[in-house]
Ligand SMILES: Cc1cc2nc3c(=O)[nH]c(=O)nc-3n(C[C@H](O)[C@H](O)[C@H](O)COP(=O)(O)OP(=O)(O)OC[C@H]3O[C@@H](n4cnc5c(N)ncnc54)[C@H](O)[C@@H]3O)c2cc1C
Ligand SMILES: *[C@@H]1O[C@H](CO)[C@@H](O)[C@H](O)[C@H]1NC(C)=O
Ligand SMILES: *[C@@H]1O[C@H](CO)[C@@H](O)[C@H](O)[C@H]1NC(C)=O
Ligand SMILES: *[C@@H]1O[C@H](CO)[C@@H](O)[C@H](O)[C@H]1NC(C)=O
């Protein structure tokens with residue numbers, strides 16, 4: 001109750017500083033902001049009020065006031081796609097919803113684009129599509145530009161372009177004291193590096209300027225196989241990841257999935273040219289038997305929209321991951337452990353229960369640009385290559401949450417144990433695919449973490465983003 005009373009005071013103060021931009025429970029704007037989160041766990045967190053800034057100046061005024069008051073928790077909400085409660089929302093606190101910071105502005109010669117954190121990747125792709133351009137963003141259309149970029153960001157064409165954070169030319173960021181600064185290779189470079197992986201620990205980013213790249217049509221879709229192909233598909237996956245003549249235009253995510261009474265293996269294949277069945281992907285298109293294939297010449301924005309359609313809003317969700325180095329026996333173990341886990345959850349209403357593996361190969365790591373990022377990954381071949389192993393669980397009823405969460409934790413613990421036993425466990429935990437209780441920043445390694453703590457001391461000496469912004473993954 002104390003928190004609620006304090007938050008009421010903060011909300012009143014903010015209403016007088018930002019008239020018309022603060023909304024309260026049961027209002028239309030408050031409700032729409034709450035409904036814009038992807039997972040019900042976030043929808044169900046009720047802030048005392050929501051601030052909807054329209055400019056960086058508004059964000060500055062809000063942060064300055066919240067820092068000065070020093071008593072209210074606040075949250076930073078971009079696309080709202082993180083599933084766990086309190087990542088981008090805060091009970092009995094103030095949520096800053098960045099939705100109205102929604103610019104997509106190409107620079108004169110089209111080599112870069114300035115994007116607001118209120119934007120979603122699908123809209124960015126749709127805007128750039130007619131110009132034959134793209135940005136290395138996220139795979140699903142409704143993911144926010146803010147969270148994904150600050151957490152690293154894996155992408156269909158990461159092998160060609162690098163991780164999303166490595167495609168940022170500059171950030172405009174509001175610091176704890178309300179200053180609006182630029183972080184780039186030439187200005188506040190330590191903050192620039194910190195923001196690439198440091199999530200919401202340093203300030204609120206109000207503009208992301210990304211490098212664009214040329215992209216026309218692509219060949220993309222899902223090939224679906226019965227579980228009997230597991231061995232062949234795992235061999236294909238490992239062969240693809242370790243191919244010495246790796247074709248950087250090719251991309252893959254492999255899923256072992258259960259939904260609606262049915263289990264299957266899905267290869268989500270993408271190629272950065274409108275070429276049907278390119279040699280680099282034949283290692284997968286050749287695996288038989290197949291149940292179906294949606295492979296077609298299409299565009300990035302249509303592919304991102306299709307992924308979105310298969311992961312709709314309005315459900316309870318868990319997304320969690322570990323990482324491993326490439327090993328056929330470990331991948332086979334991952335499959336067996338997942339398959340054995342299905343019967344226990346199969347009858348839960350709305351259940352989708354899948355393990356997806358996505359490679360972060362040497363081509364991705366080699367695209368890291370100076371002065372680097374905070375992920376603590378090796379950037380030179382051949383040492384770095386690894387695989388993110390992520391569990392995605394979806395269900396309909398709150399009453400099943402305790403059971404599903406326990407089953408998810410058990411499944412991931414079993415996978416981790418198997419990877420350790422086979423000597424292929426990797427310390428890196430991808431922040432964008434981590435859940436509450438995991439510590440992706442520790443996974444960056446001590447060298448990276450030391451630099452992050454130093455940047456926090458320098459740019460947020462009072463620790464506002466540590467103490468007052470509890471959501472997401474903190475430095476301590
Ligand atoms: C179907 C699906 C597909 C996905 N595909 C990918 C993928 O291809 N690649 C990938 O990397 N990840 C992927 N993800 C994970 C996704 O990137 C993360 O959930 C990401 O954090 C979402 O970003 P958001 O802005 O929508 O989230 P939010 O929940 O709004 O924000 C996430 C975190 O970032 C902080 N934050 C957001 N914006 C700012 C800002 N401007 N300044 C400071 N802090 C901020 C928030 O406070 C919060 O803690 C996928 C998830 C799903 C469910
Ligand atoms: C907002 O949502 C609440 C709770 O669901 C509801 O009672 C209220 O009528 C809604 N308000 C508006 C303006 O839609
Ligand atoms: C495009 O414009 C930017 C900023 O004005 C400049 O730095 C860059 O060199 C230009 N690039 C080309 C290819 O003209
Ligand atoms: C993709 O972009 C094109 C060009 O802007 C647009 O016409 C189309 O509607 C977009 N498709 C989706 C699914 O957003």
Ligand SMILES: *[C@@H]1O[C@H](CO)[C@@H](O)[C@H](O)[C@H]1NC(C)=O
Pocket residue numbers: 227228230339340342343
């Ligand atoms: C998956 O598990 C089921 C039991 O739930 C078993 O019948 C089947 O053989 C397993 N499939 C594979 C490919 O291991």
